Amino acid sequence: xxxxxxxxxxxxxxxxxxxxxxxxxxxxxxxxxxxxxxxxxxxxxxxxxxxxxxxxxxxxxxxxxxxxxxxxxxxxxxxxxxxxxxxxxxxxxxxxxxxxxxxxxxxxxxxxxxxxxxxxxxxxxxxxxxxxxxxxxxxxxxxxxxxxxxxxxxxxxxxxxxxxxxxxxxxxxxxxxxxxxxxxxxxxxxxxxxxxxxxxxxxxxxxxxxxxxxxxxxxxxxxxxxxxxxxxxxxxxxxxxxxxxxxxxxxxxxxxxxxxxxxxxxxxxxxxxxxxxxxxxxxxxxxxxxxxxxxxxxxxxxxxxxxxxxxxxxxxxxxxxxxxxxxxxxxxxxxxxxxxxxxxxxxxxxxxxxxxxxxxxxxxxxxxxx
Numbered sequence: 001x002x003x004x005x006x007x008x009x010x011x012x013x014x015x016x017x018x019x020x021x022x023x024x025x026x027x028x029x030x031x032x033x034x035x036x037x038x039x040x041x042x043x044x045x046x047x048x049x050x051x052x053x054x055x056x057x058x059x060x061x062x063x064x065x066x067x068x069x070x071x072x073x074x075x076x077x078x079x080x081x082x083x084x085x086x087x088x089x090x091x092x093x094x095x096x097x098x099x100x101x102x103x104x105x106x107x108x109x110x111x112x113x114x115x116x117x118x119x120x121x122x123x124x125x126x127x128x129x130x131x132x133x134x135x136x137x138x139x140x141x142x143x144x145x146x147x148x149x150x151x152x153x154x155x156x157x158x159x160x161x162x163x164x165x166x167x168x169x170x171x172x173x174x175x176x177x178x179x180x181x182x183x184x185x186x187x188x189x190x191x192x193x194x195x196x197x198x199x200x201x202x203x204x205x206x207x208x209x210x211x212x213x214x215x216x217x218x219x220x221x222x223x224x225x226x227x228x229x230x231x232x233x234x235x236x237x238x239x240x241x242x243x244x245x246x247x248x249x250x251x252x253x254x255x256x257x258x259x260x261x262x263x264x265x266x267x268x269x270x271x272x273x274x275x276x277x278x279x280x281x282x283x284x285x286x287x288x289x290x291x292x293x294x295x296x297x298x299x300x301x302x303x304x305x306x307x308x309x310x311x312x313x314x315x316x317x318x319x320x321x322x323x324x325x326x327x328x329x330x331x332x333x334x335x336x337x338x339x340x341x342x343x344x345x346x347x348x349x350x351x352x353x354x355x356x357x358x359x360x361x362x363x364x365x366x367x368x369x370x
Contacts, residue, residue, distance in 0.1 A: 031369050032336045033343025034362055035206065035254055037097065040350030042078030047354045050085045052363040054343065055093045055177075057137050058082060060100040061127070066110050066119035068098055068127055068136075079131050093177055096127060099139035101148060107140045108152045111160045120164070121171035128176065135177025136168060137206065142183055143192045155191075162194045169201045178202045184209040184239040184256070195246040204342045205248065209236035210258035213322065220266060220278040223322045224258040225307035226332055231275045235307065236332065240339070254343045255336050259286045259351035259358050261293070261323030272302050273313040273320030281319070285351035286358055293321055303327070326361045333365035 035055040038045065050056070058079050061070050070076055082094045099107065110116040124136050141147045143157035168178055180198075182188060182205050199205070210224035212234040221232045228235040236255050243253060264278040284292055293299045299312040299321065308331050312321035324332070336344050344362055352359050 030340075031366055032333070032341060033204070033254065034359075034366065035204075035343055035345035036349040036359070037345070037347050038082070038349045040348075042074065042081045045078065045081055046085065046088075048349055048352070049355075049359060049363070050092065051089050052359055053089070053092065053349075055095060056082055056085070056349075057095045057097050058133075059097045059348070060103060060139065061096050061098045062100075062103055063098070063106050063110055063120070066113075066116040067123040068096075068120055069123075070096075070127065076131075079133065083132050093134040094131075095135045095137050095177060095179070096124075096131070096133055097137040097139050097181075098124075099141060099181075101141050104140050104147070105151045108143075108154055108157050108160075111140075111164045112154070112156065114163075117160075117164050117167040118171075121167045124168065125171050128172070135179070135203070136172070138164070138168075138178075138180040141181070142188050145187045145191050158192060158194055161192070162197045165198050165201045179204045179206055179254075181206045181208055182243075184212055184234060184236065186234070186242075189239060189242045189246070195243065195248050199248050199252055202252070204252045204254050205243070206254045206345045207236070207239055207243070207256050208347075209239055209256040210324075210347065211262075213262070213264075215262075215280045217264075217280060218277060220264040220273055220276050220320045221322070222274075222304065222307050222309045222311065223262045224256075224324050224328075225304070225309040226328065226335060227306060227308050229304065229306045232307070236335070240341070250340050251342050253341050254345040255332055255341055257329055257332050257344055257346040257358070257362075258324045259346050259348060260284060261286070261289070261321050264320045264322070266318040266320060269315055269318050272300075272311070273318070274304070274311065276320075278320065284321070284323075286323070287351060287353040289323070289325075324358065326358065329358050329361045330365045333362050337366075337369050 033054040036053050037057045037059045039059045061068055086092050143161040144155055213221040213223045225235040227237045261284040263281045265281050266273050266276040266278045293312050298314040298316045302311050310325045333344050
């Protein structure tokens with residue numbers, strides 16, 4: 001076969017241009033979504049810098065029978081106020097979350113039935129239409145594995161969750177946003193979801209890469225580290241790596257950050273409180289860090305460079321405080337950009353001060369994307 005030299009030259013030029021364009025696109029980072037859950041007061045929501053958020057998630061609606069249900073007029077007013085914020089931020093998406101920790105006792109039973117899934121999807125659509133909201137976020141904690149003590153679960157929840165998402169997508173249509181929350185623990189990553197079947201149907205999965213050392217833990221550790229350590233495997237990076245192995249596209253993963261601290265009381269004073277026998281005491285909102293976690297109150301600040309996570313320790317009271325701060329939040333946002341993730345999600349906006357908070361750190365980090 002003979003080749004025309006001019007044709008070959010043109011093909012070579014075209015190929016070179018395609019490679020050049022691909023390189024340019026690879027070097028250009030897209031700005032990540034900034035996704036905020038909110039449980040707070042509807043009369044103060046407008047005080048937050050909503051312009052710095054892409055997705056605002058009302059938390060929470062629940063099941064009433066088989067239906068998606070908003071509890072009272074106060075919550076309805078909150079949702080209406082959230083949607084009204086689109087006047088300030090026209091690109092804002094407002095979503096309704098269903099469930100939450102301790103609030104999905106009947107999910108396993110309801111979503112095991114085709115009629116239960118259909119009723120839930122139909123009533124969800126009615127609420128979204130009524131409020132002019134943009135989508136639904138499913139916070140079933142957790143399908144197929146033990147969640148809140150006493151809540152029913154079954155191995156078949158894994159398949160029923162996929163069927164639920166299929167019914168929601170069929171009922172809500174292509175334009176509605178659908179997301180769900182996933183625990184960052186190994187048993188949830190391995191057993192809760194049919195990842196390859198469910199991910200094509202949703203816009204994103206909100207990875208709860210916080211509470212990795214939770215309220216039932218008997219040994220202290222970082223509750224929201226970016227990376228694993230020699231002593232603690234669970235981390236945001238670990239969970240994301242596992243999800244990608246299971247076939248989850250990186251651009252559909254939102255990394256979770258904590259706008260609150262967890263305080264543990266240790267039984268011995270060792271290793272600045274990390275990885276010691278302990279019990280969980282309580283949480284603290286990030287807006288209160290400067291008032292409570294002070295040297296005057298006995299707290300010394302530490303930075304774990306392996307985990308990329310801060311912590312405080314009070315040697316007098318043997319209290320370890322594990323949390324996200326400006327430094328770790330900036331690193332998490334950079335991680336999202338560098339790994340081409342969907343965005344950064346946080347629990348929750350109500351824990352942040354109105355100004356000079358962790359949301360501002362995320363926004364500043366996002367603006368550095370080129």
